[in-house]
Amino acid sequence: xxQNKILILFAHPLFEKSFVNEALVRHIPKSKNITFHDLYExxxxxxxxxxxxxxxxxxxxxxxxxxxLYWYSCxxxxxxxxDMVLEYxxxxxxxxxxxxxxxxxxxxxxxxxxxxxxEAGRDRYSIPELLEPFNQTAKxxxxxYLPPFVIHGTHQMNESEADNYGKIYADLLLYLxxxxxxxxxxxxxxxLNEWFHSKSKNHG
Amino acid sequence: xxxxxxxxxxxxxxSAVVCVPIAKKLGLSSILGYLFAGIVIGPFVLGFIGSxxxxxxxxxxxxxxxxxxxxxxxxxxxxxxxxxxxILGMGSMQLIGTGVSIFILCQLFLDWNWxxxxxxxxxxxxxxxxxxxxxxxxxxxxQTSMGRASFSVLLFQDIAVIPILAIIPLMMSGQAIPxxxxxxxxxxxxxxxxQTLIVLVAIIAVYFAGKYIVVPLLxxxxxxxxxxxxxxxxxxxxxxxxxxxxxxxxxxALGAFMAGVxxxxxEFRHELEGDIAPFKGxxxxxxxxxxxxxxxxxxxxxxxxxxxIFGAILTAIKFFVLFGIGKFYKKSNDQNLLxxxxxxxxxxxxxxxxxxxxQLNILPSxxxxxxxxxxxxxxxxxxxxxxxxxxxxxxFFGVKEKVKKPHDIIDENNEVIIAGFGxxxxxxxxxxxANGVKxxxxxxxxxxxxxxxxxxFKVYYGDASRLELLKAAGAENAKxxxxxxxxxxxxxxxxxxxxxxxxxxxxLTRARNRVDAYELIDHGVDKIYRETLYTAVHLGVDAxxxxxxxxxxxxxxxxxxxxxxxxxxxxxxSKRHDKMAYLATxxxxxxxxxxxxxxxxxxxxxxxxxxxDSEHLKKQITE
Numbered sequence: 001x002x003q004n005k006i007l008i009l010f011a012h013p014l015f016e017k018s019f020v021n022e023a024l025v026r027h028i029p030k031s032k033n034i035t036f037h038d039l040y041e042x043x044x045x046x047x048x049x050x051x052x053x054x055x056x057x058x059x060x061x062x063x064x065x066x067x068x069l070y071w072y073s074c075x076x077x078x079x080x081x082x083d084m085v086l087e088y089x090x091x092x093x094x095x096x097x098x099x100x101x102x103x104x105x106x107x108x109x110x111x112x113x114x115x116x117x118x119e120a121g122r123d124r125y126s127i128p129e130l131l132e133p134f135n136q137t138a139k140x141x142x143x144x145y146l147p148p149f150v151i152h153g154t155h156q157m158n159e160s161e162a163d164n165y166g167k168i169y170a171d172l173l174l175y176l177x178x179x180x181x182x183x184x185x186x187x188x189x190x191x192l193n194e195w196f197h198s199k200s201k202n203h204g
Numbered sequence: 205x206x207x208x209x210x211x212x213x214x215x216x217x218x219s220a221v222v223c224v225p226i227a228k229k230l231g232l233s234s235i236l237g238y239l240f241a242g243i244v245i246g247p248f249v250l251g252f253i254g255s256x257x258x259x260x261x262x263x264x265x266x267x268x269x270x271x272x273x274x275x276x277x278x279x280x281x282x283x284x285x286x287x288x289x290x291i292l293g294m295g296s297m298q299l300i301g302t303g304v305s306i307f308i309l310c311q312l313f314l315d316w317n318w319x320x321x322x323x324x325x326x327x328x329x330x331x332x333x334x335x336x337x338x339x340x341x342x343x344x345x346x347q348t349s350m351g352r353a354s355f356s357v358l359l360f361q362d363i364a365v366i367p368i369l370a371i372i373p374l375m376m377s378g379q380a381i382p383x384x385x386x387x388x389x390x391x392x393x394x395x396x397x398x399q400t401l402i403v404l405v406a407i408i409a410v411y412f413a414g415k416y417i418v419v420p421l422l423x424x425x426x427x428x429x430x431x432x433x434x435x436x437x438x439x440x441x442x443x444x445x446x447x448x449x450x451x452x453x454x455x456x457a458l459g460a461f462m463a464g465v466x467x468x469x470x471e472f473r474h475e476l477e478g479d480i481a482p483f484k485g486x487x488x489x490x491x492x493x494x495x496x497x498x499x500x501x502x503x504x505x506x507x508x509x510x511x512x513i514f515g516a517i518l519t520a521i522k523f524f525v526l527f528g529i530g531k532f533y534k535k536s537n538d539q540n541l542l543x544x545x546x547x548x549x550x551x552x553x554x555x556x557x558x559x560x561x562x563q564l565n566i567l568p569s570x571x572x573x574x575x576x577x578x579x580x581x582x583x584x585x586x587x588x589x590x591x592x593x594x595x596x597x598x599x600f601f602g603v604k605e606k607v608k609k610p611h612d613i614i615d616e617n618n619e620v621i622i623a624g625f626g627x628x629x630x631x632x633x634x635x636x637x638a639n640g641v642k643x644x645x646x647x648x649x650x651x652x653x654x655x656x657x658x659x660x661f662k663v664y665y666g667d668a669s670r671l672e673l674l675k676a677a678g679a680e681n682a683k684x685x686x687x688x689x690x691x692x693x694x695x696x697x698x699x700x701x702x703x704x705x706x707x708x709x710x711x712l713t714r715a716r717n718r719v720d721a722y723e724l725i726d727h728g729v730d731k732i733y734r735e736t737l738y739t740a741v742h743l744g745v746d747a748x749x750x751x752x753x754x755x756x757x758x759x760x761x762x763x764x765x766x767x768x769x770x771x772x773x774x775x776x777x778s779k780r781h782d783k784m785a786y787l788a789t790x791x792x793x794x795x796x797x798x799x800x801x802x803x804x805x806x807x808x809x810x811x812x813x814x815x816x817d818s819e820h821l822k823k824q825i826t827e
Contacts, residue, residue: 047763088820 003033004177007060008107011039011067011078020109020154020162021068027166033177035060039077046080053085058098062176063143065134066107068154072123072130082137091141103181104138105146105192106131107169111155128190144183149192172196215252219245220489235335235552238489239580242496253497264494266446267487268556270480272457273442275362276464277477287356294353294529295360298547301525302329306518316571319375323561324575326368328518332551332583333358339546339590350539353530354546365553366458372557375566406452410445410459414466422472423654426665438479471653474646474664478672488552495555499580500573507574515578519585523548538598545593549586550579617678618644623668623698624689625652625661628714628735632686633661643686644677669697671705679706688714696723703727718773725777741766 008028012021015038028036037056043049057063067074089095108127116122117130127150128135138145149172151165175196189195219241227237245252284291306325310316316324336354345351418441425437442460449459467476504511523544530540555576562572620636620643622629629645636643645663647653656663666673668689679685685702689695695714702709712731715721724732741762748758 045763047760047767083816093820094824 004062004103004179004181005060006034006062006064006173006177007056008034008036008064008066009039009078009081010036011065011075011081013040013075013077015040018068018109018154019159020151020157020165023159023162023166024066024107024109024151024169027163027170029170029174029177031174031177034173039081040075043077046077048081048084050084050087053081054087054090054098057085057102061102063102063104064107064149065104067109069108069110069127069130072125073133086137086141097142100142102143103146103183104143106134106148107150108148109151109154112152114150114152117152126190146183146186147189147192147195149196168193168196171200175199212253215245216490216493219252220493224489234489235332235492236584238492239496239583242493243499243501244496245493246497246499248499248501264487264491266456267484267489267491268552269446269456269460270442270484271488272362272366273460273464274477274480274484275359276461276466277468277473278464284359287352287359290353290356291360294356294533295364297529297532298357298525299329299361299364301528302522305521305525309517309521319566320568320571323372323375323557323566324571326372327554327557327561327575328550328579329522330361330365330551330553330557331358331522331547332549332586333362333553335549335551335583335586336546339586345542349535350543350546353533353535353543357526357547361551361553363461365556366461368557369457369560372561372566373564375561375564403452406448407462410448410462411466414463418463418467419470419472422470423651426472427651429648431667434475435479438476439483441476442480471657471663471665474673474676475666477676478666478670481672491555492552495559495576495580498573499577500570501577503570503573504577511574511577511581514574515581515585518550518578519548519582519589522550541593541598542590545589546586548589549582551583554579617681618642618662619683620644620686621646621677621679621682621684622686622688623647624687624695624714625656625663626688626690628690629686629688630656632688637661644682646673646677667694669694669701671701674698674701674705679709683710684712685709686712686714692716692720692723696720696727699724699729700727703729721773722777725774737766737769 010025012018015021015025025036028034035056039048065074065078067078073079086092086099087096090098108131110117110127112123117126119125123130127148131148135145149169154162172192186192186195189198220238223241223244224234224237227234227240244250247253303325306328307321310321310324311318314321336358339345340351340354422434422437425433441463445459445463446456449456467473526544526547527540530543535543558567558572558575558579561567562569567575620641622633622636622643623646625633625645625647626649629647633643633645642662645656645661646666646668647656647663648665648667653663653665664673664677666677668674668677668687679702685706687695687698687702689698692715699711699713702711710731711729713724713729713733715724715732715734717734717736721732721734744765745755745758745762748761749755
């Protein structure tokens with residue numbers, strides 16, 4: 001089958017200090033079908049080149065917003081990107097169908113533990129609940145929003161664990177790139193991690 | 205000047221200009237080219253020069269003095285201290301091991317008197333700094349363990365030359381009084397202890413004069429901004445010290461070396477290096493031509509077996525002593541082979557010692573000539589030995605030592621060089637320093653250099669548009685070069701020089717304005733920073749704000765304008781050549797402005813993105 005083309009839109013204002021994200025990014029497989037796009041490196045002054053970003057989006061089938069969770073949302077440059085790139089009459093609106101049927105999900109790191117993200121926990125809401133605005137944005141742009149790939153507890157992680165997550169991320173990307181995807185099955189999972197876990201188990 | 209001078213000069217220069225490039229083309233060092241040039245014009249081939257060659261030799265020996273001055277300049281005490289174990293250990297082992305072996309063998313098999321043997325053993329145990337360093341550089345081995353070992357041994361030898369030259373006169377058997385004026389000393393008639401005292405005083409005087417008189421004087425000279433005056437001062441310095449040393453009966457080379465060490469820590473180091481180096485190169489070249497011309501081929505032809513066998517045994521002795529040292533320092537086999545073959549020749553200091561001894565009548569001239577022929581042969585043999593090693597010997601030892609990571613033992617080069625430390629360059633330097641990045645700074649304002657050094661910057665005084673200075677500042681090993689010189693012509697010539705000689709460098713260039721930027725674009729520079737662009741746009745943005753525009757919108761317009769202007773300048777830079785005359789006369793400046801303004805008309809400068817603007821949404825609702 002034709003390969004899926006993946007675009008990773010990476011946003012981290014202090015990447016050099018994040019060893020977990022360093023491990024994730026380091027493991028991203030080198031492939032002509034996987035594009036790593038480091039937004040803070042490209043647009044340090046927030047002057048996003050809208051036309052260029054739109055062209056990039058159109059060349060890919062699966063979009064990943066890859067970022068740490070700051071104050072229950074994304075870093076400001078990614079929000080700037082959403083504001084500027086997803087233009088009226090291009091991504092949404094009467095004639096805005098440029099992104100139709102593309103897949104999109106978020107790859108997220110959080111310092112806190114998974115247990116905190118529930119009604120009884122410190123953060124009161126689950127990750128998918130907190131990410132609803134992104135989900136809705138994707139819907140408005142006619143994209144299929146998938147469950148997030150989440151890495152919790154980065155505050156207490158050691159390097160070998162981070163490395164391990166890097167490997168899982170790499171395997172996930174390779175799988176997404178080369179396989180026909182069953183969206184219904186994917187959406188039945190809370191996190192993409194769980195879906196992929198069940199997949200890799202089946203494959204042995 | 206009689207016409208003989210011109211003819212001589214033309215003969216020497218022509219031979220050098222013809223032979224040296226040929227040697228280079230064949231992959232041999234320039235020394236061999238000069239030697240060969242000397243042989244060709246010498247009495248045994250073309251016979252252009254005869255006995256007057258000797259006078260030239262006296263003059264050319266001054267090149268050796270300058271070489272020692274430069275070695276002294278290189279010898280930052282701190283660097284020396286870091287490498288002391290290698291320099292002293294390996295260096296002394298090599299010199300003593302080789303010297304003693306040669307001495308014993310010669311005493312056993314040849315009927316020389318012991319003074320002669322000592323002189324010859326010392327002369328032959330030295331290797332050729334020029335050949336080895338050139339080879340290391342060409343093969344990219346300077347930073348390997350073998351390269352550092354070679355450098356240590358050579359450095360020790362360079363220093364050892366000074367005491368050797370001091371000892372040789374002691375070998376004189378008394379009757380033979382030298383007739384040249386090189387050794388005439390004012391104090392020769394005084395009693396021994398006074399002589400010693402005067403010598404010590406002279407040495408101390410050189411140290412203090414260097415620190416407290418020469419450096420301030422150089423400051424004054426530097427302020428005149430006359431390049432040639434600085435060169436003159438540098439030459440004067442070397443000559444004066446040499447003369448002083450002669451007066452007290454020491455070797456001029458020693459004096460020059462000390463002067464060099466004293467000035468090694470001054471900010472003028474690189475500038476002095478750059479000024480003296482061409483003279484040194486030329487005089488050394490002359491020296492080698494002289495040596496080539498004085499090789500007595502008749503002697504070689506009379507007894508070729510003797511020369512060849514002696515040369516082969518000499519090379520073998522040097523090789524095995526070095527190999528033993530390498531083993532002792534636990535070098536891997538292939539590094540050790542390179543090290544041992546690389547240093548297996550006799551060197552230029554051998555010529556110096558031999559001709560010096562010949563003047564003192566310690567050596568009979570036949571023997572000295574034979575030895576010189578042997579040295580020359582051994583120098584010629586090194587490149588071939590290395591080739592043989594590479595092709596046939598080294599492959600047997602299979603295991604290749606990985607080239608070790610660049611080490612900073614002798615390499616104090618910074619990754620960044622900033623040329624020009626005025627208001628522009630200093631801002632860059634401060635930003636880099638605040639982020640822990642060390643930069644080598646070149647500036648031609650000696651007052652500023654002084655001030656900055658007091659504030660802890662590493663600043664060198666000099667004109668950055670000179671290749672020698674760029675080399676001395678480490679342009680070969682740097683990653684980034686920031687050209688921030690106030691004078692745009694100088695800045696441009698620096699950039700030109702860099703692109704020609706150091707194509708690997710990442711050059712970031714200051715441009716005063718659009719005209720400068722065009723020139724830079726023509727030279728293929730792509731990282732150009734126009735002083736007048738960013739500041740002017742910032743001012744324009746503020747003006748918009750004062751007129752009631754929101755700051756963020758105005759700022760975004762400014763960002764967009766910079767991008768547009770950067771693209772426009774590249775487009776117009778090539779267009780500019782369509783016109784016959786484009787130089788920045790007033791008329792052309794006006795024309796340029798007109799071009800720009802016309803260009804602006806085609807671009808719609810209102811915000812083209814719809815972010816945060818809900819006009820279209822409202823419109824959709826009303827439709």
